[in-house]
Amino acid sequence: MLNYFILLLGCQFLGEVAVRVVHLPFPGPVVGMLLLFVYLLVNQGVPKPLEDVSQVLLKHLSLFFVPAGVGVMAHFELLKNDAWPLIIAIVVSTAVGIVVAGLVMGVMLKPQLKSAEESGVNE
Amino acid sequence: MQQSYSQIWLSLSTHSLTHLCLTLVVFALSVKLFQACKMRPILNPVLVSMVIIMGVLTLIGIDYATYFASVQVIHFLLGPATVALAVPLYRQLRQIKASAKAIFAGLFIGSFSAVVSAVSLTYLLGGSFDSIASIVPKSVTSPIAMGISEQIGGIPSLSAAIVIITGVIGVIMSGVLFKLFGIKDSAVKGVAMGTACHGVGTASMMLENEKAGAFAGLAMGINGFISAIVIPIAWLILA
Numbered sequence: 001m002l003n004y005f006i007l008l009l010g011c012q013f014l015g016e017v018a019v020r021v022v023h024l025p026f027p028g029p030v031v032g033m034l035l036l037f038v039y040l041l042v043n044q045g046v047p048k049p050l051e052d053v054s055q056v057l058l059k060h061l062s063l064f065f066v067p068a069g070v071g072v073m074a075h076f077e078l079l080k081n082d083a084w085p086l087i088i089a090i091v092v093s094t095a096v097g098i099v100v101a102g103l104v105m106g107v108m109l110k111p112q113l114k115s116a117e118e119s120g121v122n123e
Numbered sequence: 124m125q126q127s128y129s130q131i132w133l134s135l136s137t138h139s140l141t142h143l144c145l146t147l148v149v150f151a152l153s154v155k156l157f158q159a160c161k162m163r164p165i166l167n168p169v170l171v172s173m174v175i176i177m178g179v180l181t182l183i184g185i186d187y188a189t190y191f192a193s194v195q196v197i198h199f200l201l202g203p204a205t206v207a208l209a210v211p212l213y214r215q216l217r218q219i220k221a222s223a224k225a226i227f228a229g230l231f232i233g234s235f236s237a238v239v240s241a242v243s244l245t246y247l248l249g250g251s252f253d254s255i256a257s258i259v260p261k262s263v264t265s266p267i268a269m270g271i272s273e274q275i276g277g278i279p280s281l282s283a284a285i286v287i288i289t290g291v292i293g294v295i296m297s298g299v300l301f302k303l304f305g306i307k308d309s310a311v312k313g314v315a316m317g318t319a320c321h322g323v324g325t326a327s328m329m330l331e332n333e334k335a336g337a338f339a340g341l342a343m344g345i346n347g348f349i350s351a352i353v354i355p356i357a358w359l360i361l362a
Contacts (some may be wrong), residue, residue, distance in 0.1 A: 025351040033205055051210060060204075060327065063251045066197065067197050074284075078281045097237030098233070103229075106308065
């Protein structure tokens with residue numbers, strides 16, 4: 001499992017290198033995700049230890065957001081200036097984003113979802 | 124004696140072990156509470172942990188920079204965890220390919236309507252230029268959002284706060300919204316959450332099932348990728 005944790009960090013590292021060398025506007029880990037994806041395509045499968053270590057990390061993804069989340073407290077002053085416009089805009093636009101993305105994709109998938117339901121393979 | 128107690132307290136309250144334990148224990152308890160209350164969205168573990176930890180830090184007089192330096196290990200794991208998203212992505216590849224057109228359509232139109240509604244509402248409600256520019260990248264994963272914010276003249280750290288709030292509020296509202304609009308399919312839920320609520324949305328979808336998590340991770344990645352290119356250009360043309 002350690003070897004595959006190193007693989008994850010290695011992908012992230014190469015991602016960070018690529019971002020700096022080519023001046024990409026993306027974070028290193030996102031480029032790292034792409035690299036690991038390419039590795040999996042070449043490897044044509046997910047090795048069991050990689051699956052295990054990924055599962056552990058992804059199961060705790062929420063936890064990893066807590067330190068950054070607490071950071072909101074450092075920006076209360078900035079947020080306070082425009083508290084109401086920001087809060088209302090965030091709530092409404094987030095709901096709009098979720099619903100529009102969901103409905104558009106749902107409409108376009110409709111024929112597919114129906115046939116899946118009929119043949120009983122819907123998970 | 125009194126003196127030494129207060130010295131012990133002082134050295135412990137600023138010790139990184141204390142902050143690490145605080146974070147892990149509070150998060151573990153938040154997850155327990157979440158599960159005990161039938162996963163009620165308002166009790167989302169990230170939100171509950173954030174609020175409690177903010178309260179404790181304020182109470183014991185620790186500033187955020189000190190706290191963050193202590194818990195950087197936890198924050199650091201976001202990196203490899205993001206890389207690990209390639210695994211569910213790879214395993215769902217067949218289904219992703221089969222619905223690629225629908226994914227892109229939902230992603231584009233969803234992301235676009237979120238940006239437009241956020242900007243116009245902030246403007247109409249009398250928000251300052253700083254707030255308007257900072258809210259633009261609100262749906263994008265925070266490192267990308269901070270970069271975009273900087274490029275278009277927003278305040279990167281304000282954007283980071285807006286991004287986190289967006290994610291948490293989105294997760295809280297998602298259950299009701301999905302029910303209200305009859306959105307049931309895991310893939311569709313995943314794309315909706317990844318598009319509108321970046322990593323925080325992806326984390327919540329991971330708890331639902333692997334399919335939803337994979338589609339969310341995919342949508343988050345593509346949305347970040349496209350936003351990083353399109354938003355600064357669009358802003359330049361419009362402004």
